Amino acid sequence: MIETPDACVDFVNAVGLCAWSAGTPLPSVTEQTPWGDQAMLHTWFWKDDLHIEKRIYYGQLWGAGTPVFVSLKLLPTMIAAQGDCDPRDLFEKNRLTRVALSLYEHIEAHGHTAKKHLPYPPKTSQTPPLVQLQQHFLITKVGLTGRTRGSYSYLWGSCQEFFPEAFVRASKLGVAEARAALVAHTNLSETQLKKMLRWQEVA
Structure with missing residues (x-):
């Protein structure tokens, strides 16, 4: 039973890859807690704090609105499985939108950036480009702008700079x-993983 942040880390380390909440073929953290419908409320700060403390990885790798946890041991494999993560190559291959590339280039040039300061075009949804960049391990949450209602938001930065050792290990693995x-680890088919993690074809 998961009732503490330490227990959450232990669970993620045991399963390697899991969802925060129910609704995917993956095991979920909230289903392992004693709080039922209130589980997300009780675990709200865990997802960000444990990631920022670099005890586990947290991000929307499974698509918009479906964040997952990854153990640091499995993270290099996740990165390697994604294949090409050069943002300009991905843009040329139509796997990254112009908006997503512009957000990445802003962070590349200016460093850690609060979400509200990212250069979104007018009337553009913020979620899709951020999800794209997370799925390709180009950016990740590196801090919080506050912890109260109205101030709670994220600082975004380079995923490779935040988890450098994972990228070093990933570079030694083939796609x-x-x-x-x-x-083998998840017991899901490659077709399922390819669809949910947006894997591209291996050349």
Whole structure:
């Protein structure tokens, strides 16, 4: 039973990859807590604090509105499985939108940036480009702007700079090797993982 942040870390380390809440084929943290419908409220700060403390990885890798936790041991495999993560190559291949690339380039040039200071075009939804960039491990949450209603938001920065060791280890893994390892680890098919994690074809 998960009732503390330490227990949450232990669970993520045990399963490697899991969802925060129910609704995916993955095991979920909230289903392992004693709080039922109030589980997300009780675990709200865990998801961000444990990630920022670099005890686990947290992000919307499974798509918009479906954040997941990844153990630091499994994180290099997740990164390697994604394949090409050069933002300009991805843009040329139509796998990254112009808005997403502009957000990445702003962070690249200016460093850690609060969400409200990112250069979104007028009337543009903020969620899709941020999800794209997270799924390709280009950016990640590196801090909070506040912890109260009205101030609670995120600082975004380079994922590679925040988790450098994971990228070093990922560079030693082949894409096909990493994907096969995730299929074996999760007991999900490559088709399922490819769809949810937006994997591209391996050349």
